Amino acid sequence: MKFTTDKPTKSLHLVSLGCTKNLVDSEIMLGKLKEYEITNDASNADVIIVNTCGFIDSAKEESINTILNLHDERKEESVLVMAGCLSERYKEELQKELPEIDIFTGVGDYDKIDTLVNEKRSAFTDEVFLLNEENDRVITGSSYHAYVKLSEGCNQSCSFCAIPSFKGKLHSRTLESLVKEVKNLVSNGYSDFSFVSQDSSSFLRDLGIKDGLEQLIEEVEKIDGVKTARILYLYPSTTTLSLIDKIADSKKFVNYFDMPLQHITPSMLKIMKRGKGVEQLNELMNHMKSKPNSFVRTTFIAGHPGETQEDFEILCKYLEEFKFDRANVFSYSDEEGTSAASLEEKIPQELIDSRAEALGEIISKTTQESLEKDVGKEFEVYIDGESQEHEYLLSARKTLWAPDIDGEIYINDNELFEENGEQQQLKFGHKYTVKVTELVGDKLLATVIA
Template structure:
């Protein structure tokens, strides 16, 4: 008697580059390809997908190099897919030049990836893909935290940014769709949420509603099982005092204020087309900082065309005095199709990089100060598991912090008799700072 052997599962290797918004799209693709078994070994994969980033030069380079390296390692008969922003932005050029790639797809077909792979064809939809509660995503990297995408595209016209040229105008999801998705995720054990988009504080403005995030906060607070939430990527001209109050008064949303400023001098804000005067911006930032237990994160661009020495010194002085909890600095680089690219007052690359380094050093000090301020204080953390550093150290992060970008806390002591449960909230006390990591002792389970 013959027994039929089960056909071995095909294997999938996925690389998601760039931002957390890309990660959500990658998770949608994983949901569509559940028939595949995930593998970390590209040489064993039958299907390889790179979800690319097309934001700045270094990200574009990483996307192309990653894809070509995977091509060199892959086995015969495997299928290599280039998806996402870079693929969308340069579709004609890439399809012509990168003959190694089997399938190209952009930002509109994440939910059709299974069909495209089956038919082995490229596709670029005219519309941007907007996630919905129906998308059966495979959440990666955590068993308790998930990103939820509010919208696609952006209505801002910043001088240095090409995103609207390939992501299009703001296109918000309905509040009903978002709430359904969060409820589905809660039912699957998720309790901590980060809401993301290109411009989160403009959520629902394309549908004629200026208080979209306030509505979201109210609706999420009513969902039983949501423990903590935060909003990433606020925009200066669409963030109001009312929104800041709403976040600060929420029992679910933590006082996490993530607003990419890019600059602070009036001259540069005007050149960059940032849509809010320096005085009002400084007042807004101060208002965020004034909230109890607030955490303020931002991003700056050094060396944008038109930036004088005085502008740069004003920026450095502001960053130093404000004392951001976390910040990133990027060296300016030309982006095709942007206003900044056409300016004739560009700054020499050496000076751009020098300014980025100076600002980076200041940010490094303000980050250290922020961490040092926590020594001796008690706060709540999510405990993720064993750290990569040592098996006796547990890895945790403040419930206030966003995953992966704001740091890691090492738990090296435990006052409880019971076993620590990973993915749960504990109260800890920070005892010291070792390098850039806080060390903490567990006091009790929340």
């Protein structure tokens, strides 16, 4: 009889809610818990971690419901961990009200999660957690694309946003740290990158450097193996025409411009404390749109306190005329600790929802128009894998688009293409040139031509 001293493998179930910045933090935790086998079966997992979002009411509700549902189905001896933004924002209240949770931790201890799980204790470090090249991440969801976080926290004071209250002031990573991380990811087979933070255009401003993002672009240009890159979340008051030019002139950064505007009238921009006037915003947006093969995405808030019917109508007209490639609209909700929550000119919820719905209808139309422009065109895509729509269709993404949010292109999976005189099968995670044949609903259909 053969005996073994190997310990049985423990299993881990992790749910990452909210934004892509949260996803990076979740990947750090997976890296620290590599001895655990990742499982989709929460009911049999030894450790369950929910990385929560605390941004707006709907996100908070989703976080609480998710963790309570997981508690209901987990096995008795498992460890349930509540981590991230919601946990950080309401740490005292949640620890009193949720005895179901074994471990609470916030936004400063992602790299200590292995210790917290082993010791079964909660921790909230006051210092902000910044990723460095020594942190080992487990990239999820893609074999070729990775998110790279530039900084943590935010120096802006938007009226509606509570993020600085629990994420703190801007803390940028060093340029050297980012370059090392990208090189390391390239060596592990990653070639497409999305750079993210709460305010990406302010990168390095806390260290006295005003053109930090431009310097990053220059450094990434030098890294062999980076095929494509994009920047998410540019802030109006820290984005310059020079930065837009730098992105457009880059051979690796695609002309992807993601700037949440929130509104477009002088009075609302002032109430929202957005730090930029309408003329300057229009100059920035038109400059982005003027770049060849540009893709412009934004976000608006409907029903912020003080928004008049005239403000709303001007916003609707602006949306119709500018024709964003993609946009999102959020219904305003009061957030504790924000200046907007204390304003008196509140708008009835029914009116907020109707305005959001009207904006959403305009956005649906302009998104459809953006997709229609691609019919008959040729461009590069990444093939991600089989589609969920049909077993004979592959799911692809335009190299210009960000993953998961900008759309999906269907490609016939039994297609062969010719390379060096031989017929080749399409490979997942590779880049191909396609020609779009038609638009069905909100999905482009395309064939591979090179």
